[in-house]
Amino acid sequence: MTGDRPRYIPHTEADVRHMLDVIGVSDLDALFACVPEKLRLARALDLPRAASEQEVVAELSRLAARNASSESHDWFLGAGTYAHYVPAAVSALASRAEFLTAYTPYQPEISQGTLQTIFEWQTMVCALTGMEVSNASLYDGASATAEAVLMAMRITRRSRVVVAPGLHPHYADVLRCYLRALDVEIAMADAGLEAAVDDRTACLVVQQPAFLGTVSDLRAAAAAAHARGALLISVTAEALSLALLRAPGELGADIACGEAQSFGVPMSLGGPALGFLACRERFVRQMPGRLCGQTEDAQGRRGFVLTLSTREQHIRREKATSNICTNQGLCLLLATIYLSLLGRVGLRRLARINYAKAEHAKARVRETRGLRLPLAAPTFNEFAVGVPDSGAAALARAEAAGIVGGLDLADYAPELGPAVLVCTTELASRAAIDRLVAALANR
Amino acid sequence: MSDAKTPADGPEAIGFATRGLAWEEPLSFERSVPGRVGYSLPDLDVPEADPASALGADAVREDLPGLPELSEVDVVRHFTRLSTWNAAVDLGLYPLGSCTMKYNPKVNEQVARLPGFAGAHPLQPPALAQGFLELVWKLERQLAEISGMDRVSLQPAAGAQGELAGIMMVRAHHEHRGERRSRVLVPDSAHGTNPASAALNGYSVTTVTSGRDGVLHPDAVAAAMGPDVAALMITNPNTLGLFEPHIAEICEIVHRGGGLVYGDGANLNALLGIARPGDLGIDVMHFNLHKTFSTPHGGGGPGSGPVGVVNALAPYLPVPMVRKLEGSEGRGYALDYEFPHSIGRLHANFGNVGMLVRAYAYVRSLGPDGLRACAEMAVLNANYLLARLRDRWHVPYDRPVMHECVLSDKALEPTGVTTLDVAKRLIDYGYHPPTVYFPLIVHGALMIEPTESEPLEGLDRFVAALAAIADEAEHDPERVRGAPHRTRRGRLDETRAARRPVLRWQPDAASS
Numbered sequence: 031m032t033g034d035r036p037r038y039i040p041h042t043e044a045d046v047r048h049m050l051d052v053i054g055v056s057d058l059d060a061l062f063a064c065v066p067e068k069l070r071l072a073r074a075l076d077l078p079r080a081a082s083e084q085e086v087v088a089e090l091s092r093l094a095a096r097n098a099s100s101e102s103h104d105w106f107l108g109a110g111t112y113a114h115y116v117p118a119a120v121s122a123l124a125s126r127a128e129f130l131t132a133y134t135p136y137q138p139e140i141s142q143g144t145l146q147t148i149f150e151w152q153t154m155v156c157a158l159t160g161m162e163v164s165n166a167s168l169y170d171g172a173s174a175t176a177e178a179v180l181m182a183m184r185i186t187r188r189s190r191v192v193v194a195p196g197l198h199p200h201y202a203d204v205l206r207c208y209l210r211a212l213d214v215e216i217a218m219a220d221a222g223l224e225a226a227v228d229d230r231t232a233c234l235v236v237q238q239p240a241f242l243g244t245v246s247d248l249r250a251a252a253a254a255a256h257a258r259g260a261l262l263i264s265v266t267a268e269a270l271s272l273a274l275l276r277a278p279g280e281l282g283a284d285i286a287c288g289e290a291q292s293f294g295v296p297m298s299l300g301g302p303a304l305g306f307l308a309c310r311e312r313f314v315r316q317m318p319g320r321l322c323g324q325t326e327d328a329q330g331r332r333g334f335v336l337t338l339s340t341r342e343q344h345i346r347r348e349k350a351t352s353n354i355c356t357n358q359g360l361c362l363l364l365a366t367i368y369l370s371l372l373g374r375v376g377l378r379r380l381a382r383i384n385y386a387k388a389e390h391a392k393a394r395v396r397e398t399r400g401l402r403l404p405l406a407a408p409t410f411n412e413f414a415v416g417v418p419d420s421g422a423a424a425l426a427r428a429e430a431a432g433i434v435g436g437l438d439l440a441d442y443a444p445e446l447g448p449a450v451l452v453c454t455t456e457l458a459s460r461a462a463i464d465r466l467v468a469a470l471a472n473r
Numbered sequence: 474m475s476d477a478k479t480p481a482d483g484p485e486a487i488g489f490a491t492r493g494l495a496w497e498e499p500l501s502f503e504r505s506v507p508g509r510v511g512y513s514l515p516d517l518d519v520p521e522a523d524p525a526s527a528l529g530a531d532a533v534r535e536d537l538p539g540l541p542e543l544s545e546v547d548v549v550r551h552f553t554r555l556s557t558w559n560a561a562v563d564l565g566l567y568p569l570g571s572c573t574m575k576y577n578p579k580v581n582e583q584v585a586r587l588p589g590f591a592g593a594h595p596l597q598p599p600a601l602a603q604g605f606l607e608l609v610w611k612l613e614r615q616l617a618e619i620s621g622m623d624r625v626s627l628q629p630a631a632g633a634q635g636e637l638a639g640i641m642m643v644r645a646h647h648e649h650r651g652e653r654r655s656r657v658l659v660p661d662s663a664h665g666t667n668p669a670s671a672a673l674n675g676y677s678v679t680t681v682t683s684g685r686d687g688v689l690h691p692d693a694v695a696a697a698m699g700p701d702v703a704a705l706m707i708t709n710p711n712t713l714g715l716f717e718p719h720i721a722e723i724c725e726i727v728h729r730g731g732g733l734v735y736g737d738g739a740n741l742n743a744l745l746g747i748a749r750p751g752d753l754g755i756d757v758m759h760f761n762l763h764k765t766f767s768t769p770h771g772g773g774g775p776g777s778g779p780v781g782v783v784n785a786l787a788p789y790l791p792v793p794m795v796r797k798l799e800g801s802e803g804r805g806y807a808l809d810y811e812f813p814h815s816i817g818r819l820h821a822n823f824g825n826v827g828m829l830v831r832a833y834a835y836v837r838s839l840g841p842d843g844l845r846a847c848a849e850m851a852v853l854n855a856n857y858l859l860a861r862l863r864d865r866w867h868v869p870y871d872r873p874v875m876h877e878c879v880l881s882d883k884a885l886e887p888t889g890v891t892t893l894d895v896a897k898r899l900i901d902y903g904y905h906p907p908t909v910y911f912p913l914i915v916h917g918a919l920m921i922e923p924t925e926s927e928p929l930e931g932l933d934r935f936v937a938a939l940a941a942i943a944d945e946a947e948h949d950p951e952r953v954r955g956a957p958h959r960t961r962r963g964r965l966d967e968t969r970a971a972r973r974p975v976l977r978w979q980p981d982a983a984s985s
């Protein structure tokens with residue numbers, strides 16, 4: 031394909047000639063006279079020549095075929111990104127171009143579709159977290175955690191952060207990255223929460239379920255934080271757990287944040303993901319990110335607008351609560367459709383299915399020689415499994431059987447001995463669990 | 474050739490907006506009927522397990538009353554109807570300045586949904602993700618060639634996160650050299666994310682005033698420069714759509730003072746194949762794949778904001794990067810954490826990979842000539858609009874522009890009609906309004922970026938609509954001030970929304 035303008039560009043030669051005449055310049059180069067000659071690129075870009083649509087599809091298909099996926103393998107890898115079944119209606123509806131090709135809803139009269147969806151999302155997040163306000167999403171669970179910590183620092187005017195064991199190690203990395211320029215102490219509460227929280231502590235960060243899948247007592251964490259005037263931030267990386275566990279807001283959390291990719295968003299190698307952040311109403315003016323609110327038009331008809339934008343960078347510039355500009359609108363749409371389909375009953379049932387699969391898999395692990403459960407605490411749909419030789423060897427055996435068997439914990443939790451982190455969602459059949467257990471145990 | 478109607482023909486003839494069936498649509502919670510289901514779950518093939526027995530009853534949720542109960546048909550109609558309440562690029566011109574609302578190719582959507590991308594996991598072993606790693610490796614090099622930067626990290630999830638990463642690297646660079654610098658210079662025409670990103674890095678912001686000709690002048694930068702300045706953040710072309718002609722000299726001044734120059738890549742579309750930020754003296758910049766590289770805006774996101782750097786800043790890049798294996802290592806690609814001075818990690822995983830796939834498909838579809846054609850036609854469209862609008866509209870900086878042009882509402886002052894009114898009236902003609910009241914240095918700015926996607930006759934109709942509105946402002950200002958008249962909701966009361974925030978639906982508040 032050479033010579034022609036790309037099919038995405040409508041201009042004919044006659045159009046171009048006419049437009050140049052109206053502008054009053056001789057040729058296209060003259061349009062760039064404002065770019066000093068010596069600053070212009072004097073050659074063509076060194077890129078592969080344009081490919082036809084058919085060639086592009088073939089090339090990308092070839093690349094895609096070299097990646098394993100939850101369609102090509104039995105899937106037990108979670109650790110912050112979860113393989114769940116997505117109903118057909120979710121992507122069918124979210125593919126509508128009116129959603130896909132719209133911008134941020136700055137003009138509410140012609141953006142009510144996007145705005146009402148955000149309002150419904152905010153309502154659903156509040157229901158799931160037991161909070162009073164939710165924003166219109168953030169990049170991912172990791173940056174949502176960092177933004178929650180920054181928010182807690184603004185609210186408490188303190189600059190020490192305590193992180194409970196079990197925060198996703200990548201979330202901890204992002205938290206350190208976001209805070210590196212600010213004068214903040216990040217303390218790891220390895221020796222108990224009460225001892226770690228002091229009067230200078232802005233917040234205690236607790237992931238629930240923890241990175242290794244375990245469920246802990248959030249009420250106790252809230253008590254430890256509140257006793258010293260700190261806020262409790264609950265972080266949820268597997269949002270489906272919110273449908274099984276009591277809401278963090280009911281257990282004393284002040285800010286609930288995390289990752290909602292599980293709600294109908296493809297894994298897509300971890301992004302785009304769907305960070306969420308919800309909190310108590312009294313903190314709303316310290317929230318980062320977009321907020322959608324209800325209002326009326328002149329005839330008194332209900333409508334929705336972006337609101338409280340004096341918190342945001344486009345108004346407040348360097349005094350904004352965050353530099354964030356986009357939200358994860360499309361992912362939020364997927365999740366809102368997904369949650370509408372699953373609904374009040376279906377989402378809880380799905381969470382129970384995930385829980386039952388994990389309990390069954392754990393029972394199989396317990397009865398299998400060579401495997402063990404190194405952690406005693408209860409779990410939701412993910413748990414550590416001790417293996418006889420090494421995590422890498424065990425996962426290689428699984429892979430040979432067409433299974434992506436989990437995450438090797440050698441780098442993440444060496445204290446457990448050779449172990450892998452296994453996740454069982456509704457996609458894990460009983461037969462696949464049996465094959466996984468056999469492969470991990472080398473039997 | 475154009476066949477524009479005259480303003481006397483009215484909104485429908487000019488803009489093609491018309492009437493059709495339109496549905497009111499309540500909130501999903503208001504449609505909820507107990508007992509309706511919109512899901513089908515397989516029978517459990519393992520024993521039921523009671524979570525209360527292991528977790529304790531107090532830890533387990535009893536109900537989830539905040540979610541609706543709907544059938545699949547209910548949900549499909551609900552969101553299909555909601556979608557019809559949106560304007561979108563696929564419906565018509567969406568000339569938001571600085572947002573580059575170009576056409577989002579359908580093939581990009583198709584390839585991003587391939588199971589090997591959409592169904593792949595960030596932590597699967599690299600041996601099982603070679604196609605992904607190869608795509609990242611190639612896209613990094615393509616963006617580096619397009620921008621003239623040496624290395625590019627694809628990790629930042631949006632432009633603002635790219636800025637954050639870029640300024641973090643600036644800070645790391647100075648700290649590594651044992652220098653503590655406290656200020657960042659930002660022109661008064663900059664996007665709000667620039668000062669916000671600087672502040673998140675602990676810097677104070679010094680605003681540099683643009684010249685009367687709308688561009689940044691070396692003397693203004695020199696006057697603001699000092700040994701405490703870490704960086705200048707500059708957008709080129711700037712938010713007036715003007716190329717910064719003194720960019721090379723400005724970069725030299727900043728470099729001489731030991732500072733670095735950050736390039737905001739929001740307006741890169743105008744430069745594709747024409748000029749490269751790296752050749753202009755920029756040290757670090759971000760790209761907006763959701764602008765220049767055609768990934769859809771999705772009603773606010775996800776974006777994708779890769780950050781490019783010159784070699785001197787490469788040691789500070791976020792990790793992981795991707796490396797091509799060489800020699801005895803065998804063939805293929807690996808994750809690369811060997812950046813000892815890295816600022817660390819900005820995203821839980823690799824950033825917005827789905828957007829990277831789309832952008833890669835776009836670069837491959839266009840090739841070097843096609844990318845340059847985007848810049849040429851985008852600049853042609855913007856200058857054509859400027860040429861046709863300047864006799865009726867006040868142009869505060871009337872010079873040849875790049876990808877966008879900026880009008881003010883000065884000519885409307887006697888009529889009492891404001892930029893906001895014009896924006897809302899444009900809706901009646903079938904157009905999404907331009908960006909309004911930005912840049913801040915223009916009174917009542919209307920910032921118009923047509924992009925290369927818009928055909929001549931579409932531009933002519935848009936010009937006719939703006940001419941008709943200028944007429945209306947003189948002869949029937951109330952009609953303009955009351956706009957929009959044709960939308961399903963009239964102008965919405967934003968003050969009320971902020972004064973008494975209602976941010977979620979509650980059953981008892983349903984009547985309000």
